Amino acid sequence: MPSALPIADPAPLDGLLPASVVDGADARNLGVYIHVPFCRVRCGYCDFNTYTSDELRGAKRDDYASQAVAEIHQAEHVLARAGLPARAVSTVFFGGGTPTLLPASDLARLLGTVVDAWGLEPGAEVTTEANPDSVDLDYLLALKAAGFTRVSFGMQSAVPRVLATLERTHDPERVPLVVAWAREAGLDVSLDLIYGTPGESLADWRASLDHAIAQQPDHISAYALIVEDGTKLARQIRRGEVAQPDDDLAADMYELADAVLADAGYGWYEVSNWARASAAAGSVEGAVSVESPESHQGDGAEHRSRHNLAYWQGHDWWGVGPGAHSHVGGVRWWNVKHPAAYADRIAAGQSPAAGRETLDDETRRVERVLLAVRIREGLAVNELTAEGRTAVAGLIADELVDARAAFAGRIQLTLKGRLLADAVVRRLLAD
Ligand SMILES: C[S@@+](CC[C@H](N)C(=O)[O-])C[C@H]1O[C@@H](n2cnc3c(N)ncnc32)[C@H](O)[C@@H]1O
Ligand code: SF4
Incomplete structure (x- = not known):
């Protein structure tokens, strides 16, 4: 964290x-x-x-x-x-x-x-x-x-x-x-x-x-x-x-x-x-x-x-404790960082949350791409926008994304792709 x-x-x-x-x-x-x-x-x-x-x-x-x-x-x-x-x-x-x-x-x-x-x-x-x-x-x-x-x-x-x-x-x-x-x-x-x-x-x-x-x-x-x-x-x-x-x-x-x-x-x-x-x-x-x-x-x-x-x-x-992050159904929040501030909130019977945000659909989609690409099962091609799908051929040509999996409908990183995972994500999310 x-x-x-x-x-x-x-x-x-x-x-x-x-x-x-x-x-x-x-x-x-x-x-x-x-x-x-x-x-x-x-x-x-x-x-x-x-x-x-x-x-x-x-x-x-x-x-x-x-x-x-x-x-x-x-x-x-x-x-x-x-x-x-x-x-x-x-x-x-x-x-x-x-x-x-x-x-x-x-x-x-x-x-x-x-x-x-x-x-x-x-x-x-x-x-x-x-x-x-x-x-x-x-x-x-x-x-x-x-x-x-x-x-x-x-x-x-x-x-x-x-x-x-x-x-x-x-x-x-x-x-x-x-x-x-x-x-x-x-x-x-x-x-x-x-x-x-x-x-x-x-x-x-x-x-x-x-x-x-x-x-x-x-x-x-x-x-x-x-x-x-x-x-x-x-x-x-x-x-x-x-x-x-x-x-x-x-x-x-x-x-x-x-x-x-x-x-x-x-x-x-x-x-x-x-x-x-x-x-x-x-x-x-x-x-x-x-x-x-x-x-x-x-x-x-x-x-x-x-x-x-x-x-x-x-x-x-649910993330418990100072600075812990939580996520429930598209709402994300994080607690006050210092253990003394956390102790004060708890002693007052208050939530220790310092800030929170409600993710809109587009943010949730972007996060899904960002996280799912890094997992071996990857993400379904149909979760990408039309622009994202256009990037796939180039990613296959650059040997960053597995061709066989992509033809079967999933984006899965190759070894080279894992080394450059952030760059792959940027290309999949480019407008
Ligand atoms: C909270 S620590 C694990 C438990 C325990 N505190 C320890 O260090 O043995 C979580 C892990 O994050 C990794 N880590 C922490 N800071 C890092 C950094 N700057 N770069 C890479 N890995 C880091 C370490 O591998 C560490 O084991
Ligand atoms: S400072 Fe603490 S949390 Fe961080 S790596 Fe060392 S032992 Fe783990």
């Missing part, structure tokens, strides 16, 4: 939603995101809405779970008042920050509040992010007992020099340990990697991929390092203390990741995300499918992050 908030209309202090959010709700899942805005130290590259203890301006970590519980109660009331059908929650995702800086009992209490409010669908996905140095076996066992199904560790790299440039606090030796504990606890495992760190060679990146794969996680996310304005890393680069990331090298790293991951049985399902195929399915290298997302059993579909897919597919989700 990027930390800058959009500028839009003020949100009502009672948080109530317009009746329009009910339209089509039966076809949308309900997800819950719970933001935990605390980190022990801030990594130099990170722009997330997170605070170390000396940045909290009086807000207290110990009080946070009760505040978030209060927002979940608000959410239950607001969704019911809008007339939305009763829907059990499909996915819950605790992100940060570092959710695992809170005691496991706080995460369990928050999950329990979600369950009490809406119930969970059978087989619901319940994930928390975790820093490798913030959990032990007992903690992970407590999460499993509370109903968590999945943990996503911020591994980033296996190379000590690269971790040092990123200012990560964990020892790379810690990753196999926490993954083994998570497995012992019965949790699915995802690992986050970052590539393109200044000073990272292709061989370093290969070593990180190999180490990640050796842990046999169910899911791997690989993000190109973004140099966010205002971060310590951006200042170091500006002052010439750290080299500027090299875009060509980052592209080579992406291609390497896709090849190595496919060889190891991980298929891409979103530009930065790969899921482990089940043993029988084998490699999905180069596979192009024109089927629906639900029809991918056996090719990693069961290990995809269903929570993230729900964002990309425009379902409903």
